[in-house]
Amino acid sequence: MSVLLLFAVVVVLGIAGYVLARRRVMVAAGGDPRGLHSLPAHYGWNGALSTVLPALAVLIVWLIAQPIVIESRISATLPEAMVADGSSRELMLADVRRVAAGLDTAVAEGAMTEQEAGMIRTEFTDVRDRLAAVGVALGSNVTKEVLAAAQSYREMASWGALGRTLLVLAAAVGGLFWAVGRSSGKFRARNAVERVIMGLLILASSIAILTTIGIVYSMVSETWDFFTKYPAKDFFFSLTWSPNFRGGSDLGIAPLVWGTMYITLVSMIVSVPIGLFAAIYLSEYATPRVRAWVKPMIEVIAGIPTVVFGLFALVTVGPFLRDYFAQPLGLGNSGSSVMTAGLVIGILNIPFISSLSDDIINAVPQSIRDGSLGLGATRSETVKQVILPAALPGIVGAILLSASRAIGETMVVVMGAGAAAKLSLNPFEAMTTMTVKIVGQLTGDTDFAAPETLVAFALGMTLFIITLALNIFALWIVRKYREQYE
Structure with a gap:
């Protein structure tokens, strides 16, 4: 029985548990719910939950444990040369799963019977030819050992599915009878459900x-694992990023950190003033009618996929900056640059800063505004000297959270900034960020155990620490200064 069908059966049993438990307790109470400790619905829900939850718990545990058990037993049957290390083991198991899926496809399409699928130990060539005839891609490197392991994998998975079905149904039925049996007027069903x-x-x-x-x-x-294969000193302090899977790599993070921070700085220079000024206008100057249609239009930007912004950077912003700024000033000839990515990411972050700052400014008590205006201050003076200082902790927190988002942006950088890892002050040169190189190092047919692949995790950990520090700093500022203006 498939997992989806099994889940549906458990749900049906849960509905039956609800109906039976509720009916039993009403019969026991003579039809008068006033003699019950809890409402009749509580007894029904107790029956449904007692039926469904144990069965789902068994199902989840089984789905997690079955692949682990099967793959460990399959690994034990493969020659040691094929599973010498972790990466080789994963590759072999992937081949076994692929071939097992091919056998399932061949049986499902009627190209072979279950008995023929079980002949792989003695009829390797015939079975392989039959699989190839129905379009099952085995690959040229499939060996007899892998095909034998695939057959064993199918057998174990089949028995596992049978055992899963029986155990889950037993748990559901057992829970149903247990819940219905304990349904009486004195049973505290409400407490149990809560x-x-x-x-x-x-x-x-x-x-x-x-x-x-x-x-x-x-x-x-x-x-x-990466730092056991590559020196941490070279990773953090080298000024060159030059991965080479054939050897001689230089995996210094400094150019990537510089590119990430440079693009983030440009984006914040764009997004902070525009977003903050938009928030001030919407909260302090705009009429309710204007605010009703301007604020949603600004927030529409947040719903646009980042790949669309990447195309906008590639097709529009990049060529514009190249033709009207970079080339006339002699600063470069490429449409991919720090400025291109920074401008587009800044536009992407405008609604983020604007929406958060608007909510923070609106949270400033109206009495503070009225007191300032009552003392003779103008509206602009009230905004500059009263409202913004009162809302400053929250605004700073919004800016730092926006910076974290800019640091983690990938798609816009890929299309707008290029992939060159370099240290340069020229904003019209192509550079790249840590997120882009994480994607690049994990893409393609690469050796997962090589330092050039594992470096992606070191980059990700560094990026995680940077963004976590920014988020913690933002929360610290908000919490430290929030009470000052309450």
Whole structure:
């Protein structure tokens, strides 16, 4: 039984648990719910949750554990030369899964029977020819050992699916009978349901924390692996970025950090004044009618995909800056430059700063405005000397969060700034950022265990630390100075 069908059956059993538990308790109460501890719906929900949750828990655990168990057993059957290290093992298992999927396709399309699919140990050539005849791509490097492992993989997966179905259904049916059996007038169904709901809410709130822990663990482990193969001193202090999978690489991060910060600086010079002035206008000067259509139009920019901004940088902004600024001033001949990417990322961040700053300025108490105007200050003086100082912590936090977003931008930099890792002050030269090189080092047919590939995780960890520091600094500023104006 497929996972989707099994899930549907569990849901149907949960509905049955709701109906049966509610009906049983109403019969026990003689049809009068006033004699029950909880509402009849609580008894029904207890029956549904007792049926569905254990079954889903078993299903999730099984789906996580089954591939691990199967792949560990398959690895034990392969020759040691094929699984000498982690990368070789992953490649072999990927081939096994691919060939197993090919066998499934051949059986599903009627090109062979299950018995024929099980003959791979003795009829290697015939089976391979039959698979090729139905269009299953095996590749030229598939060996008899891989085909044998694929057959074993299919058998284990088939038995695993059967065991999964039986165990999940047993958990669901057991939970249903247990919930219906304990449904009586004295049972505190409301308390039981609320405890379950509380547990689900705690689990949901923990997902973000667990995700962060998983991200940090994966980055730290692969970064540590990288620094065991490449000197940390050369990585952090070398001024050259020149990866070469054939040897002799120089993986200095300095040009990438410089390009990232340079593009971010240009983008902030564009987005901060425009976004802040737009927020001041909308909150202090615009009429409700104007605000009603200007604010949504500004925020529409936030909904445009970044790849569209990248095309805008490539087709419009880059050639414009090249033809009217870079070439006349003798600063370059390329449409891809720091200025191109910085301008477009700045436009991309305008609604981010504008929306946050607008909300922060509107949160300043009206009594402060009225007091300033009552003392004879003009509206502009009130904005400059009262409102902006009061909202400054929040505005600074919004700016720093916007900087974090600019640092992590990838698509606009790829199309607008180029891929040259260099140290230069010329804003009309092509440069690149850490995010672009992360994508570049992990793209293509590369050796995952090579330092030139693992360096992407070191770049990602560095980028993570930079953006995390900016976010923490922004939150610290907001919390430190917020109470000063309450």
